[in-house]
Amino acid sequence: MFLLVVLGSLVPVVPTGAVVSSAAVVALHQSDPLSMLYTFLLASAAAFLGDLGLYWLGRRGVDSRNGSRWLAKLREHAPPERLAQAQEKLADHGVAVLVLSRLVPAGRVPVMLACLLARWPLRSFARGDVWACLTWAATYQLIGMLGGSLFPRPWQGVVTAVGLTVLVAGTPAVWRRIRAGGRAGDAGRRGGQGQHT
Numbered sequence: 001m002f003l004l005v006v007l008g009s010l011v012p013v014v015p016t017g018a019v020v021s022s023a024a025v026v027a028l029h030q031s032d033p034l035s036m037l038y039t040f041l042l043a044s045a046a047a048f049l050g051d052l053g054l055y056w057l058g059r060r061g062v063d064s065r066n067g068s069r070w071l072a073k074l075r076e077h078a079p080p081e082r083l084a085q086a087q088e089k090l091a092d093h094g095v096a097v098l099v100l101s102r103l104v105p106a107g108r109v110p111v112m113l114a115c116l117l118a119r120w121p122l123r124s125f126a127r128g129d130v131w132a133c134l135t136w137a138a139t140y141q142l143i144g145m146l147g148g149s150l151f152p153r154p155w156q157g158v159v160t161a162v163g164l165t166v167l168v169a170g171t172p173a174v175w176r177r178i179r180a181g182g183r184a185g186d187a188g189r190r191g192g193q194g195q196h197t
Contacts, residue, residue: 009050024144043137078110086110095128102136
């Protein structure tokens with residue numbers, strides 16, 4: 001779990017929330033009463049180390065004349081409109097936005113990029129990110145505990161936890177696509193009415 005979460009924080013493709021939820025299900029079915037605490041601490045530490053590593057690599061890109069491939073990868077995962085929103089919210093609310101960004105699906109990278117472009121020092125980013133990682137680990141561990149408590153066998157809980165995680169992560173993206181499609185349809189209808197008049 002530790003390695004997968006670190007990797008997922010560095011390469012924003014691995015579904016780290018599902019990894020933590022699955023680990024929480026397995027921990028729930030263990031006889032050791034401290035297994036849940038270990039899962040929480042390992043998930044938080046792994047997310048924090050991964051975020052710090054990615055931020056450090058991004059800082060090198062911001063400070064260098066030619067940028068870096070890590071900074072370019074971050075920009076690929078942060079559409080311009082999401083980056084603009086993140087920059088505006090970061091300017092208004094500071095660290096609170098950084099904490100919430102880990103809980104919002106696809107919110108972490110635009111906010112991290114906004115921090116990089118605002119030239120936050122690594123120390124300032126780390127102070128906010130530690131709370132973000134603790135909150136994130138607790139949230140996904142609770143999802144795993146919910147899935148694990150519903151079924152007697154760990155594999156059933158893992159399947160449920162992964163399903164819940166995918167649902168939580170995917171719903172906002174689907175909603176944005178539906179809204180964008182609705183706006184495009186409205187614009188097309190208005191354009192068509194304008195041509196008929």
